[in-house]
Amino acid sequence: MRNWLVRDLAGIAVISAVLVGISYFLGWIPIPGMAYYNRVIVTIGINIILAVSLNIINGHAGQFSMGHAGFMAVGAYTSAYLTYFHFQPFLATLAEGPGRFALQQALFLGALLAGGAAAGIAGWVVGLPSLRLRGDYLAIVTLGFGEIIRVLILNIDKIGGARGLSGVPAFANFFWVYFFVCIVIIVSWRLVRSQVGRAFLAVREDEIAAEAMGVNTTHYKVQAFVIGSFFAGIAGGLLGHYLVYLNPGMFQFTKSFEAIVMVVLGGMGSISGSVLAAVILTVALEGLRFVKEAFGLTSDPRMVIYAIVLILLMRLRPQGLLGNRELGDFFRRRKGGDR
Amino acid sequence: MTVTAVLEAKGVSIRFGGLTAVCDFNLAIQPTELVGLIGPNGAGKTTVFNMLTGVYKPTEGEIRVSGVNTRTLKAFDITKLGAARTFQNIRVFKSLSLLDNVKIGGHIHYKYSWADSVLHSITFREHERQAEKEALELLSMFDLDHRAHDEAKSLPYGDQRRLEIARALAAKPKLLLLDEPAAGLNTGETTELMQQIRAIRDKFGIAVLLIEHNMELVMGICERILVLNYGKTIAHGRPEEIQRNPVVIEAYLGEAVEV
Numbered sequence: 001m002r003n004w005l006v007r008d009l010a011g012i013a014v015i016s017a018v019l020v021g022i023s024y025f026l027g028w029i030p031i032p033g034m035a036y037y038n039r040v041i042v043t044i045g046i047n048i049i050l051a052v053s054l055n056i057i058n059g060h061a062g063q064f065s066m067g068h069a070g071f072m073a074v075g076a077y078t079s080a081y082l083t084y085f086h087f088q089p090f091l092a093t094l095a096e097g098p099g100r101f102a103l104q105q106a107l108f109l110g111a112l113l114a115g116g117a118a119a120g121i122a123g124w125v126v127g128l129p130s131l132r133l134r135g136d137y138l139a140i141v142t143l144g145f146g147e148i149i150r151v152l153i154l155n156i157d158k159i160g161g162a163r164g165l166s167g168v169p170a171f172a173n174f175f176w177v178y179f180f181v182c183i184v185i186i187v188s189w190r191l192v193r194s195q196v197g198r199a200f201l202a203v204r205e206d207e208i209a210a211e212a213m214g215v216n217t218t219h220y221k222v223q224a225f226v227i228g229s230f231f232a233g234i235a236g237g238l239l240g241h242y243l244v245y246l247n248p249g250m251f252q253f254t255k256s257f258e259a260i261v262m263v264v265l266g267g268m269g270s271i272s273g274s275v276l277a278a279v280i281l282t283v284a285l286e287g288l289r290f291v292k293e294a295f296g297l298t299s300d301p302r303m304v305i306y307a308i309v310l311i312l313l314m315r316l317r318p319q320g321l322l323g324n325r326e327l328g329d330f331f332r333r334r335k336g337g338d339r
Numbered sequence: 340m341t342v343t344a345v346l347e348a349k350g351v352s353i354r355f356g357g358l359t360a361v362c363d364f365n366l367a368i369q370p371t372e373l374v375g376l377i378g379p380n381g382a383g384k385t386t387v388f389n390m391l392t393g394v395y396k397p398t399e400g401e402i403r404v405s406g407v408n409t410r411t412l413k414a415f416d417i418t419k420l421g422a423a424r425t426f427q428n429i430r431v432f433k434s435l436s437l438l439d440n441v442k443i444g445g446h447i448h449y450k451y452s453w454a455d456s457v458l459h460s461i462t463f464r465e466h467e468r469q470a471e472k473e474a475l476e477l478l479s480m481f482d483l484d485h486r487a488h489d490e491a492k493s494l495p496y497g498d499q500r501r502l503e504i505a506r507a508l509a510a511k512p513k514l515l516l517l518d519e520p521a522a523g524l525n526t527g528e529t530t531e532l533m534q535q536i537r538a539i540r541d542k543f544g545i546a547v548l549l550i551e552h553n554m555e556l557v558m559g560i561c562e563r564i565l566v567l568n569y570g571k572t573i574a575h576g577r578p579e580e581i582q583r584n585p586v587v588i589e590a591y592l593g594e595a596v597e598v
Contacts, residue, residue: 004459187457194456194463195442195449195470198435202443205432212392212426214418214447214510223453324434 015182016175023174038174042242044282045177046235051262051274052184053231058260059269059324060192061224062204063131064139068232069255070126070146071119073248075233076240077159079115080168083241087111088169108171112180112237119233120226122149127225131218146256154248164247165240172241180238184231188271191227200224204269265313267320272327277320284309343406345370345421345514345546346391351400353390360386361570364400368514372546373537375561375578377554379590382567384550385427388518391548392424393417405513419447421513425503425520427550433492437483437502440491441474444509477505481535497528501535508539514546515539521553529553533560558582566590 026038050068057065087107094100130141159165191197199220202210207217240246262281266273288302313321322330344367351364361383368374378384389395391402393414402409404420412420423444432440442449449470455463478484481501486494491502500520507515520536521529537560540547551557557564558578566574566581568590574581581587 004461004464008458190457190459191453194453195446195451195466196453196456198439198443199446201435201439202432202446205435206430208394208414209426209430209432210443211414212394212418212424212430213444213506214415215443216413216415227453 016179019175019178019182022178026174040282040286042172042174042177043286044279045174045181046239046242047258047262047278047282048181048275049177049184049231049235049238050259051266051278052181052188052271053228053235054259055263055266055269055271055274056188056191056200056231057224057228058263059267059274060188060197060204061200061221062268063221063224064135065142065225065228066139066253066256066260067126067142067144067146067149068228068259069251069253070149071123071229071232072236072239072255073149073153073251074122074229074236075112075115075119076236076246076251077115077153077165078118078233079111079237080165080240080246081159082111082114083108083169083171084165084167104171108176108241111171112176112234115237116230116233119236120230122233123226123229124222127222127229131221131225143253143256146251146253150248150251153251160246162248164245164249166245168240168244168246170241170244172238177238177242180231180234184234185271185275187227187231192271196220196223201269261310265310265320267322267324269324270320270322270326273320273322273325276322276327280321342370344368344403345405346548347401347403347406348387348391349401349403351387351390351397351402353386353395354398359570361390361397361567364567364572366565368546368548370513370546371540371544373540373560373562374546374548375557375564376548376550376567377552377557377564377581378567381569383570384567385518386570387567388424388516388550391417392422392516415447418510418512421511422516423507423510423512423514424516425500425507425518427518427522429496429499429503431491431494431499431502431506434490436488437478437491437494438471438474438487440502440506441477441509442470444477444506445470445473445511447510473509477508478502481505497524500524501532504535504539508543511543512545514548517547517549517551519550519552521551521556529556532556536560 026041050072054065054068057063091100091104126142126145130138130145133141153159154162192200199210199215202213202215203217203220210217262277263274265281266277285306288305291302291305292300346366346368348364348366352362353360364387376384376387386395390397393409393412393416396410404417404422407420409417432443449466451462451466475484475487478487481504483498483502483505491499494502504517504520517536521532524532533556536547536549549557549561561578564576564578564581565572566587573590574584574587
């Protein structure tokens with residue numbers, strides 16, 4: 001019996017049930033502006049997926065990638081292409097009912113996974129040559145590749161080019177976003193506590209020593225890159241199907257930087273740190289919208305305050321909020337060793 | 340000899356630009372032999388090590404590990420052939436736990452994919468259980484098991500050296516290459532290390548190639564010694580012979596007296 005698979009599937013079912021419950025609850029909360037809050041919650045979720053997936057590449061494997069937005073774009077456009085041009089027209093021919101609803105969910109899941117796979121393949125294509133470079137060089141090359149992907153999309157008329165793609169079906173919701181939040185956290189958690197994850201960490205710590213221990217460093221760098229890109233693609237797919245609109249401008253390198261800031265702020269290599277930073281930064285960016293009105297300012301000081309907060313945090317806690325630890329480590333301090 | 344040499348270097352030379360760092364290096368190590376490689380600073384000892392373990396490619400000559408020519412192989416392939424090493428300037432994975440350090444050492448033996456890791460498959464569990472057991476065994480051999488979950492950088496220098504040896508042993512090598520294992524250790528620690536190296540050889544039945552500055556250590560445990568000076572092999576023989584060899588005394592020991 002493959003009871004480990006059964007247990008995992010049961011876990012997924014439980015997670016799904018809980019998420020459905022929460023999403024009904026969120027829809028029910030009768031406070032004004034709840035639609036806005038729901039939107040923020042979903043944005044947080046998408047940012048968590050981005051940060052945790054980038055953390056696999058930057059934090060665990062130690063490869064400084066600046067092209068995350070590019071892979072996000074690949075996933076977003078691939079999944080939107082499928083749902084917009086194929087699945088939505090097909091679904092429209094069916095009669096309304098639970099059958100169509102179920103089929104729509106299944107097709108959406110398929111589209112997201114296809115988007116993730118396309119992003120993963122893009123990650124592989126980009127990673128294979130560029131991961132032979134180190135540090136700054138890799139950062140520049142990935143930055144370049146991210147931009148190339150964006151410019152390519154900008155020039156494909158079929159998917160809207162510079163006009164963007166409007167009318168992407170609104171398939172994404174709280175459930176799907178947080179479903180993948182759970183998946184990316186579990187995957188990344190299990191990876192880093194396996195020999196594969198240890199190989200990532202070894203590459204980050206010392207490539208020469210890792211090779212001397214029989215770790216094929218290029219192989220593991222590419223693997224981390226592909227897995228991270230896959231989830232960036234999923235995040236892109238969710239974003240497109242939530243905003244109902246896609247535009248290449250959404251995937252500029254500033255988007256990659258947002259994700260990098262989350263990973264660095266949370267603490268490189270810390271999964272819970274990435275989650276925490278994604279939540280804090282998204283909430284901060286939204287919360288600061290009120291500053292202009294509250295103080296009757298003529299221009300919006302949002303980004304200035306945001307920048308100051310980042311500078312202060314990096315000044316006061318350069319290792320990030322959690323360093324390379326996980327949230328749990330702070331509650332059960334291991335005996336011995338320095339903290 | 341009927342047994343394949345675990346390591347065989349024939350006419351190995353390497354040039355960096357105009358500088359010949361190592362010239363016509365020859366060495367064959369039989370299973371369970373304990374061989375020392377000595378020489379004054381800059382003699383090319385570590386360069387030899389780096390060639391044997393695939394970090395550098397020799398300009399000329401042939402290196403065979405377990406009978407396989409390593410010319411086209413990467414460092415990690417050579418580890419798979421059964422040669423594991425330590426480094427002169429310690430290279431433990433500093434912010435990982437001792438346990439993880441040793442588990443990475445056994446990397447080539449724990450074969451499962453990312454999918455196994457994510458799904459926690461049976462293969463994953465079996466390998467992880469084995470990895471945990473083997474890593475703890477090695478750590479306890481070096482009296483480090485009580486700190487298994489501490490970060491490697493929190494260890495004192497001498498323990499980091501021993502952790503590095505434990506990590507190399509986790510690869511279950513046929514040949515263990517130690518690059519100045521006693522560097523920075525005091526006399527007491529060095530004596531302990533000598534006993535430990537011999538014990539490792541006897542327990543695991545592996546060959547050891549040792550680079551060392553510490554004469555006491557090399558003369559004390561090595562069965563055969565090779566002396567390098569300016570990249571050339573100037574002597575090769577049993578410790579007693581090396582100690583009496585006038586060329587060696589002039590190049591190495593003689594120099595030490597002047598200082």
